[in-house]
Amino acid sequence: MTAPQLGCIADDHTGGTDVAAGLRRVGIPTALLFGVPDPDQPLPRCRAVVVALKTRTVPPADAVAQSLAAQRWLDDRGVPTTYFKYCSTFDSTDAGNIGPVTDALLDATGSGLTLVCPASPEHGRTVYQGHHFVGATLLSESPMRHHPLTPMTDPDLVRVLGRQTPHPVGLLPLTVVRAGVAAAREHLDGMAARGVRHVVVDVTEDDDLLVAAAAGRDLPVLTGGAGLARAFGSVVLGADAPVPAPDLHGSLPAGPGLVLAGSCSAATLEQIDLARGRFPTHRLDPVATPDPQQLLETATTWLTEHLGRGPLLIHASAPADEQRAAVAAMGPDTAAVLERTLGRLARTAVDRGVRRIVVAGGETSGAVTAALGVRTVLVAGEEDVGVPWCLTEGTDGEPALALLLKSGNFGRPDLLVRAMDGATP
Numbered sequence: 443m444t445a446p447q448l449g450c451i452a453d454d455h456t457g458g459t460d461v462a463a464g465l466r467r468v469g470i471p472t473a474l475l476f477g478v479p480d481p482d483q484p485l486p487r488c489r490a491v492v493v494a495l496k497t498r499t500v501p502p503a504d505a506v507a508q509s510l511a512a513q514r515w516l517d518d519r520g521v522p523t524t525y526f527k528y529c530s531t532f533d534s535t536d537a538g539n540i541g542p543v544t545d546a547l548l549d550a551t552g553s554g555l556t557l558v559c560p561a562s563p564e565h566g567r568t569v570y571q572g573h574h575f576v577g578a579t580l581l582s583e584s585p586m587r588h589h590p591l592t593p594m595t596d597p598d599l600v601r602v603l604g605r606q607t608p609h610p611v612g613l614l615p616l617t618v619v620r621a622g623v624a625a626a627r628e629h630l631d632g633m634a635a636r637g638v639r640h641v642v643v644d645v646t647e648d649d650d651l652l653v654a655a656a657a658g659r660d661l662p663v664l665t666g667g668a669g670l671a672r673a674f675g676s677v678v679l680g681a682d683a684p685v686p687a688p689d690l691h692g693s694l695p696a697g698p699g700l701v702l703a704g705s706c707s708a709a710t711l712e713q714i715d716l717a718r719g720r721f722p723t724h725r726l727d728p729v730a731t732p733d734p735q736q737l738l739e740t741a742t743t744w745l746t747e748h749l750g751r752g753p754l755l756i757h758a759s760a761p762a763d764e765q766r767a768a769v770a771a772m773g774p775d776t777a778a779v780l781e782r783t784l785g786r787l788a789r790t791a792v793d794r795g796v797r798r799i800v801v802a803g804g805e806t807s808g809a810v811t812a813a814l815g816v817r818t819v820l821v822a823g824e825e826d827v828g829v830p831w832c833l834t835e836g837t838d839g840e841p842a843l844a845l846l847l848k849s850g851n852f853g854r855p856d857l858l859v860r861a862m863d864g865a866t867p
Protein backbone atom coordinates (compact mmCIF):
# COMPACT_ATOMS: atom_id res chain seq x y z
CA MET A 443 0.00 0.00 0.00
CA THR A 444 1.39 3.45 -0.90
CA ALA A 445 1.37 6.45 1.47
CA PRO A 446 -2.10 7.58 2.54
CA GLN A 447 -3.47 10.29 0.27
CA LEU A 448 -5.38 12.16 2.94
CA GLY A 449 -4.23 13.19 6.41
CA CYS A 450 -6.90 14.65 8.68
CA ILE A 451 -6.02 16.68 11.75
CA ALA A 452 -9.10 16.79 13.99
CA ASP A 453 -9.37 19.40 16.74
CA ASP A 454 -11.07 17.00 19.13
CA HIS A 455 -11.40 13.28 19.62
CA THR A 456 -15.03 12.85 18.65
CA GLY A 457 -14.37 14.94 15.55
CA GLY A 458 -11.64 12.40 14.80
CA THR A 459 -13.98 9.44 15.18
CA ASP A 460 -16.64 11.24 13.09
CA VAL A 461 -14.33 11.89 10.15
CA ALA A 462 -12.77 8.42 10.36
CA ALA A 463 -16.25 6.85 10.35
CA GLY A 464 -17.25 8.88 7.27
CA LEU A 465 -14.13 7.80 5.34
CA ARG A 466 -14.60 4.18 6.41
CA ARG A 467 -18.23 4.34 5.25
CA VAL A 468 -17.18 5.26 1.70
CA GLY A 469 -14.71 2.38 1.66
CA ILE A 470 -11.45 4.13 2.57
CA PRO A 471 -9.33 2.13 5.05
CA THR A 472 -8.59 4.71 7.73
CA ALA A 473 -6.30 4.74 10.76
CA LEU A 474 -7.13 6.87 13.80
CA LEU A 475 -4.40 8.14 16.12
CA PHE A 476 -4.90 10.20 19.29
CA GLY A 477 -2.50 13.02 20.11
CA VAL A 478 0.50 14.29 18.15
CA PRO A 479 2.24 11.11 16.94
CA ASP A 480 5.78 10.45 18.17
CA PRO A 481 8.33 11.30 15.47
CA ASP A 482 9.20 7.63 14.96
CA GLN A 483 5.62 6.36 15.30
CA PRO A 484 4.93 4.13 12.31
CA LEU A 485 2.01 4.81 10.04
CA PRO A 486 -0.55 2.00 10.13
CA ARG A 487 -1.53 0.54 6.76
CA CYS A 488 -4.31 2.78 5.48
CA ARG A 489 -5.37 5.13 2.68
CA ALA A 490 -6.36 7.93 5.01
CA VAL A 491 -5.07 8.76 8.44
CA VAL A 492 -6.77 10.82 11.13
CA VAL A 493 -4.77 12.44 13.91
CA ALA A 494 -7.23 13.48 16.61
CA LEU A 495 -5.94 16.26 18.87
CA LYS A 496 -7.53 18.12 21.78
CA THR A 497 -6.95 21.62 20.50
CA ARG A 498 -10.43 23.09 20.10
CA THR A 499 -10.33 25.12 23.28
CA VAL A 500 -6.65 25.32 24.25
CA PRO A 501 -4.80 28.65 23.83
CA PRO A 502 -4.33 29.40 20.10
CA ALA A 503 -0.50 29.17 20.18
CA ASP A 504 -0.75 25.66 21.65
CA ALA A 505 -3.37 24.62 19.06
CA VAL A 506 -1.12 25.92 16.27
CA ALA A 507 1.99 24.17 17.64
CA GLN A 508 0.24 20.79 17.99
CA SER A 509 -1.44 21.05 14.59
CA LEU A 510 1.85 21.94 12.89
CA ALA A 511 3.60 19.03 14.59
CA ALA A 512 0.87 16.69 13.32
CA GLN A 513 1.14 18.21 9.84
CA ARG A 514 4.93 17.72 9.81
CA TRP A 515 4.46 14.09 10.81
CA LEU A 516 2.02 13.60 7.93
CA ASP A 517 4.26 15.50 5.52
CA ASP A 518 7.30 13.39 6.50
CA ARG A 519 5.28 10.34 5.48
CA GLY A 520 4.40 11.77 2.08
CA VAL A 521 0.71 12.50 2.71
CA PRO A 522 -0.20 15.05 0.00
CA THR A 523 -3.46 16.55 1.30
CA THR A 524 -3.99 17.89 4.80
CA TYR A 525 -7.55 18.17 6.06
CA PHE A 526 -8.22 20.27 9.16
CA LYS A 527 -11.37 18.81 10.72
CA TYR A 528 -13.29 21.05 13.11
CA CYS A 529 -16.82 20.90 14.39
CA SER A 530 -19.81 20.93 12.03
CA THR A 531 -21.15 23.74 14.23
CA PHE A 532 -17.86 25.68 13.82
CA ASP A 533 -17.17 25.54 17.59
CA SER A 534 -14.61 28.28 18.29
CA THR A 535 -14.24 31.67 19.93
CA ASP A 536 -13.07 35.02 18.57
CA ALA A 537 -9.56 34.09 19.78
CA GLY A 538 -9.57 30.95 17.63
CA ASN A 539 -8.77 28.25 17.06
CA ILE A 540 -10.07 27.63 13.56
CA GLY A 541 -8.55 30.78 12.02
CA PRO A 542 -5.07 30.56 13.58
CA VAL A 543 -4.67 26.83 12.90
CA THR A 544 -5.85 27.14 9.30
CA ASP A 545 -3.49 30.06 8.67
CA ALA A 546 -0.58 28.11 10.16
CA LEU A 547 -1.32 25.05 8.00
CA LEU A 548 -1.58 27.23 4.88
CA ASP A 549 1.75 28.90 5.69
CA ALA A 550 3.44 25.56 6.40
CA THR A 551 2.33 24.08 3.09
CA GLY A 552 2.88 27.25 1.06
CA SER A 553 -0.79 27.34 0.06
CA GLY A 554 -2.71 30.45 -0.89
CA LEU A 555 -6.33 29.48 -0.38
CA THR A 556 -8.50 26.90 1.31
CA LEU A 557 -12.12 25.89 1.65
CA VAL A 558 -14.01 26.39 4.90
CA CYS A 559 -16.78 23.82 4.85
CA PRO A 560 -18.29 22.79 8.20
CA ALA A 561 -21.61 21.76 6.62
CA SER A 562 -22.73 18.20 7.22
CA PRO A 563 -26.24 17.82 5.79
CA GLU A 564 -26.58 14.26 7.15
CA HIS A 565 -26.40 15.80 10.62
CA GLY A 566 -28.65 18.72 9.70
CA ARG A 567 -25.78 21.24 9.51
CA THR A 568 -26.09 23.41 6.41
CA VAL A 569 -24.63 26.72 5.25
CA TYR A 570 -26.48 29.17 3.03
CA GLN A 571 -25.26 32.67 2.12
CA GLY A 572 -22.49 31.96 4.59
CA HIS A 573 -25.03 31.54 7.39
CA HIS A 574 -24.94 28.37 9.44
CA PHE A 575 -28.08 26.42 10.24
CA VAL A 576 -28.65 23.59 12.71
CA GLY A 577 -31.71 21.91 11.24
CA ALA A 578 -34.15 24.75 10.53
CA THR A 579 -32.58 27.03 13.13
CA LEU A 580 -29.81 29.58 12.78
CA LEU A 581 -26.68 28.48 14.67
CA SER A 582 -26.99 31.48 16.98
CA GLU A 583 -30.53 30.45 17.96
CA SER A 584 -29.70 26.76 18.37
CA PRO A 585 -28.65 25.16 21.68
CA MET A 586 -25.04 25.88 20.58
CA ARG A 587 -25.49 29.41 21.86
CA HIS A 588 -25.27 27.91 25.37
CA HIS A 589 -22.15 25.78 24.82
CA PRO A 590 -20.07 25.90 28.02
CA LEU A 591 -16.74 26.43 26.19
CA THR A 592 -17.54 27.76 22.72
CA PRO A 593 -20.93 29.50 22.71
CA MET A 594 -21.87 30.23 19.10
CA THR A 595 -23.80 33.48 18.98
CA ASP A 596 -23.16 34.68 15.42
CA PRO A 597 -24.49 32.58 12.48
CA ASP A 598 -22.50 34.42 9.76
CA LEU A 599 -19.40 32.27 9.26
CA VAL A 600 -17.65 34.83 7.04
CA ARG A 601 -17.94 37.28 9.91
CA VAL A 602 -17.06 34.70 12.60
CA LEU A 603 -13.91 33.57 10.79
CA GLY A 604 -13.08 37.17 9.89
CA ARG A 605 -12.57 37.80 13.60
CA GLN A 606 -10.11 34.89 13.86
CA THR A 607 -7.78 35.71 10.96
CA PRO A 608 -6.09 38.83 9.57
CA HIS A 609 -6.66 37.50 6.02
CA PRO A 610 -9.66 38.11 3.76
CA VAL A 611 -12.55 35.64 4.02
CA GLY A 612 -14.83 35.04 1.02
CA LEU A 613 -17.85 32.97 0.07
CA LEU A 614 -18.52 30.28 -2.53
CA PRO A 615 -22.27 30.81 -2.88
CA LEU A 616 -24.76 28.03 -3.48
CA THR A 617 -25.66 29.33 -6.95
CA VAL A 618 -22.05 28.79 -8.04
CA VAL A 619 -21.80 25.40 -6.30
CA ARG A 620 -24.95 24.30 -8.12
CA ALA A 621 -23.47 25.48 -11.44
CA GLY A 622 -20.93 22.66 -11.07
CA VAL A 623 -17.26 21.91 -10.55
CA ALA A 624 -15.89 24.10 -13.38
CA ALA A 625 -17.85 27.15 -12.19
CA ALA A 626 -16.77 26.56 -8.60
CA ARG A 627 -13.11 26.28 -9.64
CA GLU A 628 -13.35 29.49 -11.66
CA HIS A 629 -14.87 31.26 -8.67
CA LEU A 630 -12.07 29.99 -6.41
CA ASP A 631 -9.41 31.11 -8.92
CA GLY A 632 -11.00 34.57 -8.98
CA MET A 633 -10.95 34.74 -5.21
CA ALA A 634 -7.33 33.60 -5.04
CA ALA A 635 -6.41 36.33 -7.53
CA ARG A 636 -8.04 38.88 -5.22
CA GLY A 637 -6.01 37.63 -2.24
CA VAL A 638 -8.86 35.82 -0.48
CA ARG A 639 -7.44 33.08 1.71
CA HIS A 640 -10.45 31.40 3.32
CA VAL A 641 -13.55 30.56 1.29
CA VAL A 642 -16.68 29.61 3.23
CA VAL A 643 -18.69 27.13 1.15
CA ASP A 644 -22.48 27.14 0.92
CA VAL A 645 -23.77 23.57 1.19
CA THR A 646 -27.33 22.43 1.79
CA GLU A 647 -27.19 18.90 0.34
CA ASP A 648 -24.66 16.09 0.17
CA ASP A 649 -24.22 16.59 -3.60
CA ASP A 650 -22.93 20.12 -2.90
CA LEU A 651 -20.12 18.54 -0.88
CA LEU A 652 -19.16 16.42 -3.88
CA VAL A 653 -18.85 19.57 -6.02
CA ALA A 654 -16.80 21.33 -3.33
CA ALA A 655 -14.48 18.32 -2.95
CA ALA A 656 -13.93 18.06 -6.69
CA ALA A 657 -13.33 21.82 -7.01
CA GLY A 658 -10.83 21.79 -4.13
CA ARG A 659 -9.12 18.47 -4.91
CA ASP A 660 -5.76 20.07 -5.78
CA LEU A 661 -5.57 22.33 -2.74
CA PRO A 662 -2.89 21.11 -0.30
CA VAL A 663 -5.06 22.11 2.67
CA LEU A 664 -8.81 21.64 3.01
CA THR A 665 -10.85 22.42 6.12
CA GLY A 666 -14.29 21.54 7.39
CA GLY A 667 -16.50 18.97 9.04
CA ALA A 668 -16.59 15.26 8.35
CA GLY A 669 -18.84 15.76 5.29
CA LEU A 670 -16.27 17.37 2.99
CA ALA A 671 -13.62 14.80 3.97
CA ARG A 672 -16.04 11.97 3.17
CA ALA A 673 -16.86 13.63 -0.18
CA PHE A 674 -13.11 13.95 -0.88
CA GLY A 675 -12.85 10.24 -0.08
CA SER A 676 -15.48 9.24 -2.62
CA VAL A 677 -14.70 11.81 -5.36
CA VAL A 678 -10.92 11.94 -5.20
CA LEU A 679 -9.71 8.76 -3.54
CA GLY A 680 -12.39 6.35 -4.77
CA ALA A 681 -13.61 3.51 -2.60
CA ASP A 682 -11.50 0.38 -2.19
CA ALA A 683 -14.33 -1.99 -1.38
CA PRO A 684 -17.84 -1.81 0.03
CA VAL A 685 -17.88 -1.67 3.82
CA PRO A 686 -19.05 -5.04 5.17
CA ALA A 687 -22.33 -5.06 7.07
CA PRO A 688 -21.30 -4.60 10.68
CA ASP A 689 -21.84 -7.23 13.33
CA LEU A 690 -21.48 -4.31 15.69
CA HIS A 691 -21.57 -5.84 19.11
CA GLY A 692 -20.25 -9.26 18.07
CA SER A 693 -16.78 -7.78 17.55
CA LEU A 694 -16.64 -5.96 20.90
CA PRO A 695 -14.70 -7.42 23.81
CA ALA A 696 -16.70 -9.14 26.52
CA GLY A 697 -16.92 -7.30 29.82
CA PRO A 698 -18.85 -4.72 31.81
CA GLY A 699 -19.89 -1.39 30.30
CA LEU A 700 -19.75 2.21 31.50
CA VAL A 701 -21.10 5.49 30.11
CA LEU A 702 -19.18 8.67 31.00
CA ALA A 703 -20.88 11.88 29.91
CA GLY A 704 -19.44 15.39 30.02
CA SER A 705 -21.30 16.82 27.06
CA CYS A 706 -24.08 19.27 27.92
CA SER A 707 -25.60 19.29 24.44
CA ALA A 708 -29.33 18.91 23.97
CA ALA A 709 -28.84 15.51 22.30
CA THR A 710 -26.71 14.18 25.15
CA LEU A 711 -29.13 15.42 27.81
CA GLU A 712 -31.97 13.57 26.06
CA GLN A 713 -29.85 10.40 25.77
CA ILE A 714 -28.98 10.61 29.47
CA ASP A 715 -32.64 11.03 30.41
CA LEU A 716 -33.42 7.75 28.70
CA ALA A 717 -30.37 5.88 30.01
CA ARG A 718 -30.92 7.08 33.58
CA GLY A 719 -34.09 4.99 33.80
CA ARG A 720 -32.17 1.85 32.73
CA PHE A 721 -28.74 2.02 34.36
CA PRO A 722 -27.54 2.76 37.89
CA THR A 723 -26.56 6.43 37.60
CA HIS A 724 -24.24 8.78 39.46
CA ARG A 725 -24.14 12.51 38.83
CA LEU A 726 -20.99 14.61 39.28
CA ASP A 727 -22.55 17.69 40.84
CA PRO A 728 -20.16 20.59 41.57
CA VAL A 729 -22.87 22.43 43.50
CA ALA A 730 -23.33 19.58 45.98
CA THR A 731 -19.61 18.72 46.06
CA PRO A 732 -17.46 21.72 45.04
CA ASP A 733 -14.20 20.19 46.28
CA PRO A 734 -12.58 18.39 43.29
CA GLN A 735 -10.89 15.72 45.41
CA GLN A 736 -14.08 14.88 47.24
CA LEU A 737 -16.01 14.83 43.96
CA LEU A 738 -13.57 12.23 42.61
CA GLU A 739 -13.51 10.14 45.76
CA THR A 740 -17.29 9.99 46.07
CA ALA A 741 -17.65 8.98 42.42
CA THR A 742 -14.86 6.38 42.66
CA THR A 743 -16.54 4.80 45.68
CA TRP A 744 -19.87 4.76 43.87
CA LEU A 745 -18.27 3.22 40.78
CA THR A 746 -16.48 0.44 42.62
CA GLU A 747 -19.58 -0.38 44.67
CA HIS A 748 -21.78 -0.60 41.59
CA LEU A 749 -19.52 -2.58 39.26
CA GLY A 750 -21.16 -5.89 38.51
CA ARG A 751 -24.67 -4.44 38.55
CA GLY A 752 -24.98 -4.03 34.77
CA PRO A 753 -23.97 -1.03 32.67
CA LEU A 754 -23.35 2.12 34.72
CA LEU A 755 -23.80 5.80 33.87
CA ILE A 756 -21.78 8.65 35.36
CA HIS A 757 -22.47 12.14 34.07
CA ALA A 758 -21.51 15.73 34.72
CA SER A 759 -23.82 16.86 31.92
CA ALA A 760 -26.41 19.41 32.96
CA PRO A 761 -28.55 22.13 31.36
CA ALA A 762 -27.25 25.70 31.01
CA ASP A 763 -28.63 27.11 34.28
CA GLU A 764 -27.10 24.23 36.28
CA GLN A 765 -23.75 24.71 34.49
CA ARG A 766 -23.76 28.34 35.62
CA ALA A 767 -24.52 27.24 39.18
CA ALA A 768 -21.70 24.68 38.93
CA VAL A 769 -19.16 27.32 37.86
CA ALA A 770 -20.37 29.66 40.62
CA ALA A 771 -19.80 26.87 43.17
CA MET A 772 -16.56 25.32 41.88
CA GLY A 773 -14.92 28.20 40.05
CA PRO A 774 -13.58 28.86 36.56
CA ASP A 775 -11.81 25.47 36.33
CA THR A 776 -15.07 23.55 36.61
CA ALA A 777 -15.04 22.19 33.05
CA ALA A 778 -11.43 21.02 33.34
CA VAL A 779 -12.04 19.46 36.77
CA LEU A 780 -15.03 17.53 35.43
CA GLU A 781 -13.03 16.32 32.41
CA ARG A 782 -10.18 15.19 34.66
CA THR A 783 -12.58 13.45 37.03
CA LEU A 784 -14.25 11.53 34.22
CA GLY A 785 -10.80 10.57 32.87
CA ARG A 786 -9.73 9.20 36.26
CA LEU A 787 -12.98 7.28 36.63
CA ALA A 788 -12.34 5.69 33.22
CA ARG A 789 -8.89 4.59 34.41
CA THR A 790 -10.33 3.05 37.58
CA ALA A 791 -13.09 1.32 35.62
CA VAL A 792 -10.68 -0.27 33.13
CA ASP A 793 -8.34 -1.36 35.92
CA ARG A 794 -11.33 -3.14 37.44
CA GLY A 795 -12.36 -4.95 34.28
CA VAL A 796 -14.67 -2.61 32.35
CA ARG A 797 -14.21 -3.31 28.63
CA ARG A 798 -16.84 -1.14 26.93
CA ILE A 799 -16.87 2.61 27.51
CA VAL A 800 -19.10 5.21 25.92
CA VAL A 801 -17.92 8.80 26.31
CA ALA A 802 -20.22 11.71 25.46
CA GLY A 803 -18.43 14.90 24.40
CA GLY A 804 -15.28 15.72 22.45
CA GLU A 805 -13.31 17.44 25.22
CA THR A 806 -14.41 14.75 27.63
CA SER A 807 -13.31 12.04 25.18
CA GLY A 808 -9.90 13.70 24.95
CA ALA A 809 -9.56 13.54 28.72
CA VAL A 810 -10.64 9.89 28.80
CA THR A 811 -8.33 8.64 26.02
CA ALA A 812 -5.43 10.55 27.62
CA ALA A 813 -6.17 9.00 31.04
CA LEU A 814 -6.33 5.55 29.45
CA GLY A 815 -3.16 6.13 27.42
CA VAL A 816 -4.95 5.13 24.19
CA ARG A 817 -2.88 6.28 21.16
CA THR A 818 -4.16 4.23 18.19
CA VAL A 819 -7.48 2.52 17.50
CA LEU A 820 -9.10 0.51 14.78
CA VAL A 821 -12.30 2.18 13.59
CA ALA A 822 -15.17 -0.34 13.49
CA GLY A 823 -18.88 0.00 12.62
CA GLU A 824 -21.04 2.98 13.54
CA GLU A 825 -23.60 2.76 16.35
CA ASP A 826 -25.21 5.88 14.86
CA VAL A 827 -24.14 8.11 11.97
CA GLY A 828 -20.71 9.55 12.81
CA VAL A 829 -20.39 7.52 16.02
CA PRO A 830 -18.16 4.48 15.36
CA TRP A 831 -16.83 1.94 17.82
CA CYS A 832 -13.08 2.28 18.29
CA LEU A 833 -11.16 -0.82 19.26
CA THR A 834 -7.80 -0.78 20.98
CA GLU A 835 -5.40 -3.53 20.05
CA GLY A 836 -5.10 -6.32 22.58
CA THR A 837 -3.26 -9.61 22.61
CA ASP A 838 -4.08 -12.57 20.32
CA GLY A 839 -5.79 -10.28 17.80
CA GLU A 840 -8.65 -9.63 20.26
CA PRO A 841 -9.56 -5.98 20.96
CA ALA A 842 -8.69 -4.99 24.52
CA LEU A 843 -11.20 -2.20 24.93
CA ALA A 844 -14.13 -0.81 22.96
CA LEU A 845 -14.62 2.95 23.05
CA LEU A 846 -17.57 4.82 21.61
CA LEU A 847 -16.57 8.48 21.57
CA LYS A 848 -19.78 10.36 20.89
CA SER A 849 -19.90 13.91 19.60
CA GLY A 850 -22.12 15.92 21.90
CA ASN A 851 -24.73 16.60 19.27
CA PHE A 852 -24.79 13.17 17.66
CA GLY A 853 -26.86 10.08 18.09
CA ARG A 854 -30.48 9.10 18.46
CA PRO A 855 -32.12 9.39 21.91
CA ASP A 856 -31.58 5.69 22.74
CA LEU A 857 -27.91 5.64 21.67
CA LEU A 858 -26.50 5.10 25.16
CA VAL A 859 -28.91 2.28 25.87
CA ARG A 860 -28.25 0.55 22.54
CA ALA A 861 -24.49 0.94 22.94
CA MET A 862 -24.60 -1.10 26.15
CA ASP A 863 -26.66 -3.86 24.59
CA GLY A 864 -24.93 -7.18 25.30
CA ALA A 865 -22.34 -5.72 27.69
CA THR A 866 -21.90 -8.22 30.51
CA PRO A 867 -22.37 -7.09 34.12
Ligand SMILES: Nc1ncnc2c1ncn2[C@@H]1O[C@H](COP(=O)(O)OP(=O)(O)OP(=O)(O)O)[C@@H](O)[C@H]1O
Nearest residue numbers: 705758760765768777780781803804805806849850
Ligand atom coordinates in the same frame (compact mmCIF):
# COMPACT_ATOMS: atom_id res chain seq x y z
N1 LIG B 1 -22.31 20.62 34.99
C1 LIG B 1 -21.36 21.21 34.28
N2 LIG B 1 -21.00 22.50 34.51
C2 LIG B 1 -20.04 23.10 33.82
N3 LIG B 1 -19.33 22.50 32.84
C3 LIG B 1 -19.63 21.22 32.56
C4 LIG B 1 -20.65 20.53 33.26
N4 LIG B 1 -20.73 19.28 32.78
C5 LIG B 1 -19.79 19.19 31.84
N5 LIG B 1 -19.13 20.34 31.70
C6 LIG B 1 -18.02 20.63 30.77
O1 LIG B 1 -18.57 20.98 29.51
C7 LIG B 1 -17.63 20.62 28.50
C8 LIG B 1 -18.39 19.85 27.42
O2 LIG B 1 -17.54 19.74 26.32
P1 LIG B 1 -17.45 18.40 25.48
O3 LIG B 1 -16.59 18.71 24.32
O4 LIG B 1 -17.06 17.24 26.32
O5 LIG B 1 -18.95 18.17 25.01
P2 LIG B 1 -19.63 18.76 23.68
O6 LIG B 1 -19.04 20.06 23.34
O7 LIG B 1 -21.11 18.66 23.88
O8 LIG B 1 -19.20 17.66 22.63
P3 LIG B 1 -18.59 17.87 21.16
O9 LIG B 1 -17.33 18.67 21.32
O10 LIG B 1 -18.32 16.46 20.78
O11 LIG B 1 -19.63 18.54 20.37
C9 LIG B 1 -16.55 19.78 29.17
O12 LIG B 1 -15.39 20.58 29.37
C10 LIG B 1 -17.20 19.39 30.49
O13 LIG B 1 -16.25 19.14 31.53
Ligand SMILES: O=C(O)[C@@H](O)C(=O)CO
Nearest residue numbers: 456457460529530804849
Ligand atom coordinates in the same frame (compact mmCIF):
# COMPACT_ATOMS: atom_id res chain seq x y z
O1 LIG C 1 -18.43 17.84 13.39
C1 LIG C 1 -19.02 17.51 14.41
O2 LIG C 1 -20.12 17.97 14.74
C2 LIG C 1 -18.34 16.52 15.32
O3 LIG C 1 -17.52 15.67 14.60
C3 LIG C 1 -17.48 17.22 16.30
O4 LIG C 1 -16.51 17.83 15.95
C4 LIG C 1 -17.81 17.06 17.71
O5 LIG C 1 -16.88 17.59 18.58
